[in-house]
Amino acid sequence: MCGIISYIGKQDALQILIKGLKCVEYRGYDSAGIAIGDEQHPFRIERSVGYIENLIKHVSPLGLKGHVGIGHTRWATHGGIFEKNAHPHVSNDKKFILVHNGVIENYAALKATLLKTGVKFYSDTDTEVLVNLIAQYYQQLEQLPTSQRFEESVRKSLAEVQGTYGIVVICTDCPNELIGVRKSSPLVLGINPDGLFLGSDVGAFSGHIENVVYLSDHEMVHIKGMDYQITDLMNGSVTSPSLETIDREQNTADLGDFPNYAKKEIFEQGTALGNMYLGRFSSDGSSAHLGGLQITPYELRQVERILLLGCGSSLYASKIGASLIETYARIPVDVEYASEFCYRNAPLNKNTLVFVVSQSGETLDTLNALREVKRKGFPTLAITNVVGSTIAREAGCGIYLHLGMEVGVAATKSFTGQVGMLALLALYLGRMRDMSFTDGRQFVQALQSLPQKVDEVLALCDKPMQKLAKTYVDYQHCFFIGRQMLYPVAIEGALKLKELSYMHAEAYPAGELKHGALALIDPSVLTIVLATNEEVMGKNISNMMEIKARHGKVIAIGLEGCEIPQKAYDEVIYLPKVYPALLPIITVLPLQLFAYYLASERKCNVDKPRNLAKSVTVE
Ligand code: F6R
Numbered sequence: 001m002c003g004i005i006s007y008i009g010k011q012d013a014l015q016i017l018i019k020g021l022k023c024v025e026y027r028g029y030d031s032a033g034i035a036i037g038d039e040q041h042p043f044r045i046e047r048s049v050g051y052i053e054n055l056i057k058h059v060s061p062l063g064l065k066g067h068v069g070i071g072h073t074r075w076a077t078h079g080g081i082f083e084k085n086a087h088p089h090v091s092n093d094k095k096f097i098l099v100h101n102g103v104i105e106n107y108a109a110l111k112a113t114l115l116k117t118g119v120k121f122y123s124d125t126d127t128e129v130l131v132n133l134i135a136q137y138y139q140q141l142e143q144l145p146t147s148q149r150f151e152e153s154v155r156k157s158l159a160e161v162q163g164t165y166g167i168v169v170i171c172t173d174c175p176n177e178l179i180g181v182r183k184s185s186p187l188v189l190g191i192n193p194d195g196l197f198l199g200s201d202v203g204a205f206s207g208h209i210e211n212v213v214y215l216s217d218h219e220m221v222h223i224k225g226m227d228y229q230i231t232d233l234m235n236g237s238v239t240s241p242s243l244e245t246i247d248r249e250q251n252t253a254d255l256g257d258f259p260n261y262a263k264k265e266i267f268e269q270g271t272a273l274g275n276m277y278l279g280r281f282s283s284d285g286s287s288a289h290l291g292g293l294q295i296t297p298y299e300l301r302q303v304e305r306i307l308l309l310g311c312g313s314s315l316y317a318s319k320i321g322a323s324l325i326e327t328y329a330r331i332p333v334d335v336e337y338a339s340e341f342c343y344r345n346a347p348l349n350k351n352t353l354v355f356v357v358s359q360s361g362e363t364l365d366t367l368n369a370l371r372e373v374k375r376k377g378f379p380t381l382a383i384t385n386v387v388g389s390t391i392a393r394e395a396g397c398g399i400y401l402h403l404g405m406e407v408g409v410a411a412t413k414s415f416t417g418q419v420g421m422l423a424l425l426a427l428y429l430g431r432m433r434d435m436s437f438t439d440g441r442q443f444v445q446a447l448q449s450l451p452q453k454v455d456e457v458l459a460l461c462d463k464p465m466q467k468l469a470k471t472y473v474d475y476q477h478c479f480f481i482g483r484q485m486l487y488p489v490a491i492e493g494a495l496k497l498k499e500l501s502y503m504h505a506e507a508y509p510a511g512e513l514k515h516g517a518l519a520l521i522d523p524s525v526l527t528i529v530l531a532t533n534e535e536v537m538g539k540n541i542s543n544m545m546e547i548k549a550r551h552g553k554v555i556a557i558g559l560e561g562c563e564i565p566q567k568a569y570d571e572v573i574y575l576p577k578v579y580p581a582l583l584p585i586i587t588v589l590p591l592q593l594f595a596y597y598l599a600s601e602r603k604c605n606v607d608k609p610r611n612l613a614k615s616v617t618v619e
Helices: 013-027 052-062 107-116 127-140 146-159 261-267 269-277 297-302 312-329 364-375 390-395 413-431 437-471 486-501 510-515 534-549 580-601
Strands: 003-009 031-037 044-049 068-074 096-104 163-171 177-183 188-192 195-199 211-214 219-224 227-232 305-310 333-337 352-358 380-384 398-400 477-482 504-509 525-530 553-559 571-575
Touching: 003 013, 003 096, 003 163, 003 177, 013 031, 013 052, 013 068, 013 195, 031 052, 031 096, 044 052, 068 096, 068 163, 096 127, 107 127, 127 146, 127 163, 146 163, 146 177, 146 219, 177 195, 188 227, 195 219, 261 269, 261 580, 269 413, 269 437, 305 312, 305 364, 312 333, 312 352, 312 413, 312 486, 312 580, 352 364, 352 390, 364 380, 364 390, 380 390, 380 413, 390 398, 413 437, 413 580, 437 571, 437 580, 477 486, 477 510, 486 504, 486 525, 486 580, 504 510, 510 525, 510 534, 525 534, 525 580, 534 553, 553 580, 571 580
Parallel strands: 305 333, 305 352, 352 380, 380 398, 477 504, 477 525, 525 553, 553 571
Antiparallel strands: 003 068, 003 195, 031 044, 031 068, 096 163, 163 177, 177 219, 188 195, 188 211, 219 227
């Protein structure tokens, strides 16, 4: 939540900041702002409400000059979506300018103290409290040389702050310097011969740099011209940076011929799964090869329970993964909301292996859950898509999805990727237990054919789903129902519809509708029935009939060769038969398309749904 980009170097900062802001816009798009200047040019702050485009229109005629700058794109936490709450924020004495990603939890108490000393506030944000606190310490530390005074003021202020922050600060007395600090909100230092960058993620300066330093919590980077030093925030001791080279390709995402990222990412799922599986099957073709696990087969055999932690779509993918692991490896699996796990002191059995599942690798709830599990001494692994993300680094080992950057705020390819990876894990664990060589071979062949199947199903469903979206565009309520592994698919389908099209949607296990929610069914309510699981086809058909008997509308997602009686639905689409473990992936595709086309009919911004952000780094 909230994106940061900063630059100091030989080039003009403006274009770099604008380009960087566009790259981190997925982290929040309520407002945006920049501060630019240098030794020759006094710093100017410009801000606009809404998308980066608004900021660009606003700053284009202004001719801002400077080689030093900070930029921010906001996802509102404290204070409404107004220009006064947009970042950067400036101290009363105009000496400090600051951008912040995170939440200052004790801001009210700090603000009350500052108010007593005469500080005036012009926004409703927690950030304005911090920038004024820094200014106040700066006044008190006048005995120190300017640059050190700047650093100490930031250090002392943050010692008083409870909460989370990734911040970058300008001090106008040191116009060729920047200070960045991180605690639980990501901040990455980018390095190239022309300049130094600070960003919320490497995407913020993609194309400019190859070397990065991922700041750890409680690290402060003080940039002076082309030099930088990283110190421990608490005691000021110098830490030696570990420089990493990033793969430029991984951090760029071109739209190509697609009108938006949502559509692009839906249609590239086959390719993404193919890339993810590269080199990940064992040479005998009967199991998986998961190098990142770093757990010996012997240790894996000792595992008695698995716990999967995640949020949102990652949690729903985990629910499917749990069924897959239980079915194919016969290991009991629990799945928990990471945000709940952190605060409920769940008892964990010994020999429990914990996986955290997160596309971004930055979700704070998931990160906190990971830390809690680590504190309790359990082995933790991460399944993430973003190389070098905080969760990937803190988990120590795990599995990268390598799906390519997901820009659309709604998870699409990351959902199918996570399910596809958990299927591979189920196969791997299964082969260590009771799964036979021939069953393993069959599973591998199914996974190998998955990318092509996904392409086929997308092609098959594209037009029909577009048509159905037009038919049902004015409906206000939609249920998604499914049984077995298709229940979490139903939840994911409902989430996609809600976040992309703003239509109210709910998911139920198909058998549960009659226990209460059936009361809501009438001709104005649409129900999408996921009926691709052959084993329970009869039950699914009964549930459809129950809805039709109450004059509800039914779209059935059926399976080729398993005819559904016409009176059980209003519309039907039959998907091709696949290996049972792959049904969830195949079945979610028409739901993604339905949500996408319905949102497009409703003229919603499919890449940046209202109120949301891609990387949720607040609790
Ligand atoms: C839904 C969606 C969110 C994320 C959730 C977790 O489309 O994108 O529900 O799945 O915020 O994000 P990650 O996977 O990055 O931890």
